[in-house]
Amino acid sequence: MSQSQSTSTLEVHHVDVISRADRHGKARDLFPVWFAANLNVGNAFFGALAVIVGNSFFWAVVVVILGNLAGAAFMSLHSIQGAKLGVPQLIQSRGQFGFIGALLPVALAALLYLGFFSTTAVIGGQFLTAAVPALDMFWSPIVVSVLSLVLALVGYRAIHKAAKWGQWPLAIAVVVVTVGSLAHGGFDLSMSGFALGPFLTAFGIIATFLLTYAPYVSDYSRYLPYETKAKDAFWWTFGGSFLGTLWTELLGVMLAVQFIPGDTAGAIAEMFGGGWMVSLLLLVTAVAIAGNNAMNLYGGMLNLITALSTFKAPKASLALRIGMLIPTFALGLLIAVAATADFNSLVSTFLSFLLLGFVPWGIINLVDYYWIRKGDYDVKAFFEPKGRYFSDAASWTVAGFNLKALLSYGIGILVSLPFVNNAAFQGGATAWVEGADISWIPGLIVTGAIYWILTVGSRVKD
Numbered sequence: 304m305s306q307s308q309s310t311s312t313l314e315v316h317h318v319d320v321i322s323r324a325d326r327h328g329k330a331r332d333l334f335p336v337w338f339a340a341n342l343n344v345g346n347a348f349f350g351a352l353a354v355i356v357g358n359s360f361f362w363a364v365v366v367v368i369l370g371n372l373a374g375a376a377f378m379s380l381h382s383i384q385g386a387k388l389g390v391p392q393l394i395q396s397r398g399q400f401g402f403i404g405a406l407l408p409v410a411l412a413a414l415l416y417l418g419f420f421s422t423t424a425v426i427g428g429q430f431l432t433a434a435v436p437a438l439d440m441f442w443s444p445i446v447v448s449v450l451s452l453v454l455a456l457v458g459y460r461a462i463h464k465a466a467k468w469g470q471w472p473l474a475i476a477v478v479v480v481t482v483g484s485l486a487h488g489g490f491d492l493s494m495s496g497f498a499l500g501p502f503l504t505a506f507g508i509i510a511t512f513l514l515t516y517a518p519y520v521s522d523y524s525r526y527l528p529y530e531t532k533a534k535d536a537f538w539w540t541f542g543g544s545f546l547g548t549l550w551t552e553l554l555g556v557m558l559a560v561q562f563i564p565g566d567t568a569g570a571i572a573e574m575f576g577g578g579w580m581v582s583l584l585l586l587v588t589a590v591a592i593a594g595n596n597a598m599n600l601y602g603g604m605l606n607l608i609t610a611l612s613t614f615k616a617p618k619a620s621l622a623l624r625i626g627m628l629i630p631t632f633a634l635g636l637l638i639a640v641a642a643t644a645d646f647n648s649l650v651s652t653f654l655s656f657l658l659l660g661f662v663p664w665g666i667i668n669l670v671d672y673y674w675i676r677k678g679d680y681d682v683k684a685f686f687e688p689k690g691r692y693f694s695d696a697a698s699w700t701v702a703g704f705n706l707k708a709l710l711s712y713g714i715g716i717l718v719s720l721p722f723v724n725n726a727a728f729q730g731g732a733t734a735w736v737e738g739a740d741i742s743w744i745p746g747l748i749v750t751g752a753i754y755w756i757l758t759v760g761s762r763v764k765d
Contacts, residue, residue: 320389323389326528326529331535331539332527338546340547342591343551347554352508352565353366353555359495361494386525392517392520392668402690413607417638420599420639425444426567429443430589451594452632455601473587476591479580491560499737507742512552517661520540658743659723663711675758712750723740
């Protein structure tokens with residue numbers, strides 16, 4: 304580790320390349336980051352959505368398992384890239400979309416960070432208000448958000464340490480609530496009641512929860528030593544994200560069939576009948592959610608610096624970090640405080656549009672990294688405004704725009720739109736699958752196939 308990094312409490316890097324001298328840690332360090340990030344009772348809300356959209360208990364359990372397997376696998380494939388290249392995920396997207404064209408996934412990511420920061424602040428606020436009734440739903444999201452801001456300001460190492468030490472109290476809280484829910488009982492284990500529409504809709508929602516880590520999962524693996532094995536980065540990321548999310552979302556399914564779906568804090572209070580133990584559980588969960596939300600702020604900060612670096616190379620500084628943290632924090636907090644009562648519908652719609660936008664980006668990234676260039680990129684050129692990712696005839700890169708990637712992405716979105724179904728938009732083709740939102744299927748297959756066809760005939764090694 305370099306002198307500057309080892310003697311500083313605050314992180315000194317932002318979107319620049321992490322040199323081999325600054326690399327540290329082991330692949331297994333990724334497990335507690337993603338396990339603790341998802342092992343909090345607040346994430347039960349997303350599992351409850353599988354019941355809310357119309358699945359029985361048995362089929363909700365099945366879809367939560369399958370959705371998390373798919374989401375964790377795709378997420379972990381992106382994690383490998385950080386250790387190999389040493390740059391944030393969206394900087395690496397310049398290798399597929401072009402130096403300027405990468406602003407497309409950057410813009411999508413800005414919406415992702417903003418939406419998840421707001422959503423998570425509301426969920427954290429609900430738990431804090433339930434634990435400390437003196438804090439109403441105006442002030443509690445503010446308190447949760449400020450805690451997130453402090454952790455995000457310190458940076459990468461603080462987030463890793465918080466995850467490492469925080470996983471134990473989080474696990475205890477989840478265990479207690481899980482035992483309480485099992486003891487409460489009332490589960491219908493029959494396989495009857497299967498409905499294709501709700502099942503496919505829930506699969507998309509559940510898979511999206513982990514898929515949305517893809518734009519920034521590399522941000523937490525880029526400090527690992529260059530020699531880190533790809534399979535180690537994959538499995539430690541997969542294990543942490545899958546187990547943490549599966550556990551809490553299955554808990555959400557259990558609570559949703561036992562109590563009012565979507566009100567996890569209220570379900571816990573009702574299940575245990577109040578008292579100091581309930582308040583402690585709710586408080587621990589609220590703090591955990593604040594820690595998890597720091598990742599949205601941290602990723603949002605790197606994302607905005609990525610956008611800025613497209614036009615001007617920024618110098619790493621505390622002032623820059625603060626300046627790039629504030630937009631997501633301030634706007635996200637305003638949205639959280641003003642959140643309407645129809646929170647479940649808003650979150651489902653938000654996840655639906657994320658699925659539409661990020662699946663085509665993700666498959667282009669994975670096809671390019673694993674099958675076209677096989678991880679062989681010119682990392683230096685990621686930061687050269689007039690370099691090979693600005694102009695390259697073989698990849699149809701003109702004036703910073705990779706036309707192969709952008710054309711594939713655009714077609715992928717167009718063929719996916721008829722299969723979108725949420726509160727804001729319903730495509731005509733959804734009637735074929737009982738109203739399910741399956742936009743991720745054409746988004747994945749069509750986009751990947753077109754990009755493969757356009758690139759495989761002119762494969763270029765960087």
